[in-house]
Amino acid sequence: MAATATPSVLLPRTRVLVASADSGFRKRLMTDPLYASAWREEASGGAHALARLGELRCDSVLLDRHLPDLDAVEVAELIRKRYPLISVEFVDSRGAQTDPRDVEICEPSSMDGVKGSSTRGETEAMEMPAAGVEDNHCNHAAAGAAYLQLQKGLAFREEGAFGGMVGESRAMQQVYALARMVGGRDTTVLIIGETGTGKELVAQGLHTLSGRAKQPCMVVNCAAIPEALLESELFGHARGAFTGAVQSRLGRIHMAQGGTLFLDEIGDLPLAMQAKLLRFLQNGEVQRLGSSEVYRVDVRVVCATNVSLSEMVKAKRFREDLYYRLAVFPIVMPPLRMRAEDIPALVRHFLSALSEDIHISERTVSVAAMDWLKVQRWPGNVRELQHGVERAFILAGNETELRTEHFRSFAEMSGEGEQRQTK
Numbered sequence: 001m002a003a004t005a006t007p008s009v010l011l012p013r014t015r016v017l018v019a020s021a022d023s024g025f026r027k028r029l030m031t032d033p034l035y036a037s038a039w040r041e042e043a044s045g046g047a048h049a050l051a052r053l054g055e056l057r058c059d060s061v062l063l064d065r066h067l068p069d070l071d072a073v074e075v076a077e078l079i080r081k082r083y084p085l086i087s088v089e090f091v092d093s094r095g096a097q098t099d100p101r102d103v104e105i106c107e108p109s110s111m112d113g114v115k116g117s118s119t120r121g122e123t124e125a126m127e128m129p130a131a132g133v134e135d136n137h138c139n140h141a142a143a144g145a146a147y148l149q150l151q152k153g154l155a156f157r158e159e160g161a162f163g164g165m166v167g168e169s170r171a172m173q174q175v176y177a178l179a180r181m182v183g184g185r186d187t188t189v190l191i192i193g194e195t196g197t198g199k200e201l202v203a204q205g206l207h208t209l210s211g212r213a214k215q216p217c218m219v220v221n222c223a224a225i226p227e228a229l230l231e232s233e234l235f236g237h238a239r240g241a242f243t244g245a246v247q248s249r250l251g252r253i254h255m256a257q258g259g260t261l262f263l264d265e266i267g268d269l270p271l272a273m274q275a276k277l278l279r280f281l282q283n284g285e286v287q288r289l290g291s292s293e294v295y296r297v298d299v300r301v302v303c304a305t306n307v308s309l310s311e312m313v314k315a316k317r318f319r320e321d322l323y324y325r326l327a328v329f330p331i332v333m334p335p336l337r338m339r340a341e342d343i344p345a346l347v348r349h350f351l352s353a354l355s356e357d358i359h360i361s362e363r364t365v366s367v368a369a370m371d372w373l374k375v376q377r378w379p380g381n382v383r384e385l386q387h388g389v390e391r392a393f394i395l396a397g398n399e400t401e402l403r404t405e406h407f408r409s410f411a412e413m414s415g416e417g418e419q420r421q422t423k
Contacts, residue, residue, distance in 0.1 A: 014038040015056060018091075019049035019075075020064035025093040029062055046070030047329075053083060060087045066094055163205020165198055166349045167342035171334035175202065182329050183209025188281075190266075190326045191304040193333025196383030199304040200264060202331060206302055207260040215259030218252045223268035230273055232289050235280075241290025253286050256299045266303040266326065267312055271319070278322045301326070336378040336385060343374050346382060350389040351402075361400070363393060369404040 016038045018026045023044075030040045041056060043049035046067040053061070061079060065072045076088045162176040182189055183206045191199040200219070207217040225233050232241075236251030253261055263269070269277065280286060286297050303326050312318035336343070347365055355362040365373075369392075378384050392406035399406075 014059045015041060016060040016062065017041045017043055017049060017052055017056070017058045018062045019043040019046065019067070020062075020091070020093050021045055021066070021068040022064070022093040025064070025091075029091065044068075046072065046075040049075065050078065050082075053079065053086070058083075058086055060089070062089050062091050065090055065092050163201050163208065165201050165205070166346050167339060168345065169334075169339040169342045171339045172342060175331060175333060178329075178331050179205055180209065182206065182331075184211065186210070186300045188300070188326060188328040189302045190309075190328070190330045191302065191333060192330055193304075193306065194335050194379075194381055195306050196381035197333035197335060198382055199306075199333055200262070202333065203260070203262040203264075203302045203304060207262075207300075210260065210300060212259045212300055216256055217260040217262060218256035219262045219264060220252050221264045223265035227270050227273075230270065231276065234273070235276065235286055235288055237289035238291035241288070245290070248288070248291075251286065251288065253280065253299060254288075254295065254297055257297055259299060261299045261301050263301065263303045265305065267305045267307040267309055267318065271317070274319045274322050278319060278325060281322075281325045336381040340374045343385065344370055346385055347373060347389055350386050351393065354390060354393045363396065363400055363402055365402045366404065369402055369407055372404045372407060 018029050018040065019042075020026050020029075021044055026042050030042065038060075041052060041058065043052050046063075046069050049061065049063065052058075061076075063072050063076055063079075067075065072090065076090070079086055079088050162179050165172065165176070179202055189203075189206060191202050193199050203219075204217065207213060220234065222230070231237075232245075232249070232251065234251045234253055236249050236254055237245050239245060239248045263277075280297075281301065284296055284298065286295050287293070288295075309318050309323050309327070313320045313323050344365075347370065351363050351365070373385070373388075380387075388407060389402075392402045395406045395409060396402050
């Protein structure tokens with residue numbers, strides 16, 4: 001049974017985050033004398049709270065039981081796992097007003113029992129285990145991915161990889177778990193990661209898991225299409241809309257009807273096109289270039305970026321309203337250097353495919369070579385590793401085992417050898 005206690009007075013320079021959809025309730029708590037000496041921050045929901053925790057170093061969270069997007073108990077448990085030193089207290093924006101100093105202390109193991117009602121201002125603090133916490137300055141979109149990290153991590157271990165991806169590291173388990181949670185929904189997903197981390201594989205996996213799997217998944221690389229052609233490519237055009245438009249054409253959005261639209265490198269979308277995309281996301285309507293007709297289109301949107309959209313928003317190079325439309329459910333792809341334990345499985349996977357292509361027995365990699373591979377930086381991530389394995393496979397000729405020199409020789413010839421020695 002939870003015990004009632006009085007929260008300790010917050011020390012100066014303590015930072016408290018109030019998470020509630022009720023702005024009036026947030027303001028009342030923020031102005032309470034109990035928190036007068038603290039820095040106070042606000043969040044409008046569970047996902048927003050977890051995103052803010054990624055941006056700020058907070059000491060305490062006041063979490064409304066009635067969040068508009070996520071279950072408050074699950075959010076609290078995720079905060080406990082991700083940020084062990086942050087205290088979490090439940091508050092009730094719908095209850096009768098009482099003294100906010102009435103605190104009900106709950107053990108983490110009793111989290112399932114705290115979903116009942118409590119009075120407004122009443123809090124239930126979770127006891128947190130001792131552990132270190134990093135000062136995380138991730139951008140808002142990247143930090144947002146933390147809000148459901150590893151919620152089903154143990155279940156994932158029994159399910160295997162996701163969407164043809166390879167890797168059993170903790171970082172990849174988080175990606176797989178998040179992707180499975182959102183895959184069956186129509187929620188807009190923003191996949192964030194460096195070039196070569198597998199963002200398109202995640203997008204394809206999300207499409208396969210959805211109820212739209214039998215419908216098309218249209219891919220648009222926003223960085224590869226000239227700006228002058230991008231509107232026609234996305235929205236289509238009518239006959240005579242411009243010089244050379246000898247016949248009408250449907251755009252990629254329309255062609256994805258009933259399925260998924262994957263917008264890769266969304267950060268390269270010109271500002272003018274951002275406004276048109278925002279309008280489509282708001283009303284689900286498409287108007288072809290040079291036509292007055294408007295069509296309703298039902299598609300699920302998945303985007304990917306290798307740049308910080310929040311930084312682009314600050315620089316006025318990306319619309320803030322579009323950013324929040326796209327970053328409903330962010331998934332962050334870890335770079336290969338952050339999951340070096342996956343390199344052996346990736347190398348074996350690539351070697352198996354190469355050997356199968358030319359119908360020979362599968363090649364192996366020496367222990368020394370594998371150790372060398374695991375300490376490289378791989379700025380091109382998995383794609384670069386794949387190319388490196390293919391080069392070594394070719395250089396090894398008829399040898400059945402790939403050695404360190406097979407991998408290093410090309411790097412040295414291309415002038416990368418010295419650069420790769422520093423991790």
